[in-house]
Amino acid sequence: xxxxxxxxxxxxxxxxxxxxxxxxxxxxxxxxxxxxxxxxxxxxxxxxxxxxxxxxxxxxxxxxxxxxxxxxxxxxxxxxxxxxxxxxxxxxxxxxxxxxxxxxxxxxxxxxxxxxxxxxxxxxxxxxxxxxxxxxxxxxxxxxxxxxxxxxxxxxxxxxxxxxxxxxxxxxxxxxxxxxxxxx
Amino acid sequence: xxxxxxxxxxxxxxxxxxxxxxxxxxxxxxxxxxxxxxxxxxxxxxxxxxxxxxxxxxxxxxxxxxxxxxxxxxxxxxxxxxxxxxxxxxxxxxxxxxxxxxxxxxxxxxxxxxxxxxxxxxxxxxxxxxxxxxxxxxxxxxxxxxxxxxxxxxxxxxxxxxxxxxxxxxxxxxxxxxxxxxxxxxxxxxxxxxxxxxx
Numbered sequence: 001x002x003x004x005x006x007x008x009x010x011x012x013x014x015x016x017x018x019x020x021x022x023x024x025x026x027x028x029x030x031x032x033x034x035x036x037x038x039x040x041x042x043x044x045x046x047x048x049x050x051x052x053x054x055x056x057x058x059x060x061x062x063x064x065x066x067x068x069x070x071x072x073x074x075x076x077x078x079x080x081x082x083x084x085x086x087x088x089x090x091x092x093x094x095x096x097x098x099x100x101x102x103x104x105x106x107x108x109x110x111x112x113x114x115x116x117x118x119x120x121x122x123x124x125x126x127x128x129x130x131x132x133x134x135x136x137x138x139x140x141x142x143x144x145x146x147x148x149x150x151x152x153x154x155x156x157x158x159x160x161x162x163x164x165x166x167x168x169x170x171x172x173x174x175x176x177x178x179x180x181x182x183x184x
Numbered sequence: 185x186x187x188x189x190x191x192x193x194x195x196x197x198x199x200x201x202x203x204x205x206x207x208x209x210x211x212x213x214x215x216x217x218x219x220x221x222x223x224x225x226x227x228x229x230x231x232x233x234x235x236x237x238x239x240x241x242x243x244x245x246x247x248x249x250x251x252x253x254x255x256x257x258x259x260x261x262x263x264x265x266x267x268x269x270x271x272x273x274x275x276x277x278x279x280x281x282x283x284x285x286x287x288x289x290x291x292x293x294x295x296x297x298x299x300x301x302x303x304x305x306x307x308x309x310x311x312x313x314x315x316x317x318x319x320x321x322x323x324x325x326x327x328x329x330x331x332x333x334x335x336x337x338x339x340x341x342x343x344x345x346x347x348x349x350x351x352x353x354x355x356x357x358x359x360x361x362x363x364x365x366x367x368x369x370x371x372x373x374x375x376x377x378x379x380x381x382x383x
Contacts, residue, residue, distance in 0.1 A: 005213055008360045011367035012269045018371045019262065022378045029383050036383065 002051045017047055067178045070157040078158035080141070080149055080173055081129055081184070082165040083121045088129055088184045090136075090162055097136035098156045101126040102148040110143060118143075145169050146176040153177070224372060227324050231379065234316040244317040247310045254381050257300050258373065261332075264293035265370045268339075268363045271346075278353040280346070287343040287359070290366065294336045301329055321380060328369070328376050335369045338362045 004014035021043035029036025070076045077094040081101050090097055101122040105115050119140050126138030141148025149161065161177060163170045164184035174181045234240045243249050271286025310318045342362045345351065351359055 003213060003217075005217060005364050005368060008269065008272050008363035008367070011364045012265065015262075015265055015367045015370050015374075018374050022374050026378060026382050 004051060017050065021047060070159050075160070076156065076158045077160050077162055078149070078152055078156060079129065079133070079136075079162045079164070079184070080145060080152075080169075081125060081163075082145075082169055083118070083125050085125055085129065085164045085184075087132060088162060088164045090133055091160075094133075095135060097130075097133050098152060098158075099126050099129045099133065099136055099138040100141040100148050100152045101129070101138065102141040102145050103143055104145075105143045115143070144172075146172045149173050149176055220368070220372075224327065224375075227320070227327055228379070231320045231324060234320050238316070240316050242317060243321075244315055247308075247314075247317070249321070249381050250304055250308065251381050253300065253304055254377060257297050257304075258377050260293050260300075261297050261370055261373055264290045264297070265367055267293065268366050272356065272359050272363050275346075275351050275356045275359055276353060280349070280351070283351060283356075283359065284343070284346045287339060287346050291336065291339045291343050294332060294339060294366075298329060298332050298336065301325065301332075324376050324380055328373055331369045331372065335362075335366050338365060 003010075005011045025036055025039045025043055028039035074095045075091075075093045076096045076098075077090050079088050079090060079097060079099040081088055081099060083101055083104060085101075088099070103115060103119040103122040105118045109115055109118065122140045123138075126140060128138075130136040130138035139152070142151055145163075145165065152158075158179065161173060161179060161181045162184050163173050163181060170181070170183050235242050267286045267289040271283045271290065274280075274282025274286055305322075312319055312322045339362060342358055345358060
């Protein structure tokens with residue numbers, strides 16, 4: 001839904017829409033109370049519809065894909081694994097590995113902030129996977145795989161991303177980055 | 185949001201980045217709107233219960249609401265939205281005097297609105313303790329008046345800054361943000377005027 005107060009011109013247009021709606025409601029209520037109620041319902045529904053239909057500036061633009069570079073002579077691997085993953089294979093040439101496990105939560109858990117158990121589960125998985133890989137450390141990531149990769153690449157330049165998860169998990173990571181992504 | 189995570193010798197924390205699906209500015213505006221909806225919503229809920237559920241006559245006899253004075257006040261406030269819009273459009277074109285005139289007119293009209301409301305309160309003939317109708321009337325219009333006061337304070341700083349030459353065609357965020365708030369105050373007044381005075 002479009003934010004009607006995103007900019008001054010948009011807020012001004014919203015004000016005009018509210019004035020028109022108020023005039024319609026007042027006119028209808030002057031004729032008959034229930035007609036006024038009906039006009040109010042239609043006016044509110046109309047404003048909501050308008051806000052939903054109005055295109056959000058830039059919303060249709062494709063999200064830029066992340067690029068990443070590393071120092072010469074190194075091969076850094078970012079491993080992104082779903083919680084509960086038991087093992088991940090990484091090539092022998094990796095000089096540094098970071099394992100990120102997104103703390104995947106449901107909408108209800110996200111809204112209520114009930115994320116502690118999910119983060120603990122993600123932390124356990126990250127620690128176990130990192131312990132099994134050379135030169136590796138584990139981290140808990142955001143509640144969205146693409147966002148977790150986004151976060152990790154900002155502090156850890158990687159040459160390659162290894163993803164352990166289902167097809168949707170892999171697709172979302174691939175759509176976000178412009179560096180090689182392989183599936184574990 | 186493009187990112188380029190080079191691993192070079194870096195001093196200080198990593199570049200600012202928000203690990204969220206929406207930017208801080210938009211999130212802040214959503215939180216502001218949500219808080220205002222809850223604030224005004226609680227007062228409108230009280231209004232609904234008093235007037236619709238309890239069936240309290242509106243206005244409760246023998247009191248009368250100064251509908252026409254409030255209408256003139258509404259016109260003043262709506263006009264002030266046009267002038268603040270004009271001021272922003274002016275500075276976007278580099279017209280500094282248009283900005284100054286627009287903001288000064290907006291401030292004066294906002295001040296007129298607030299003074300008129302204060303005079304209306306002093307002459308209205310009832311007080312906050314004179315029944316549920318009077319309480320809700322003063323709560324809703326007073327809450328809005330408080331928002332106008334805050335808006336006027338913002339406008340005062342905007343106007344002073346405009347006369348000191350702080351805004352230009354490239355840098356006018358201070359006018360944009362203040363304008364958004366002023367339009368919001370106007371929107372809320374339209375709703376208050378419609379429900380309290382007209383319906």
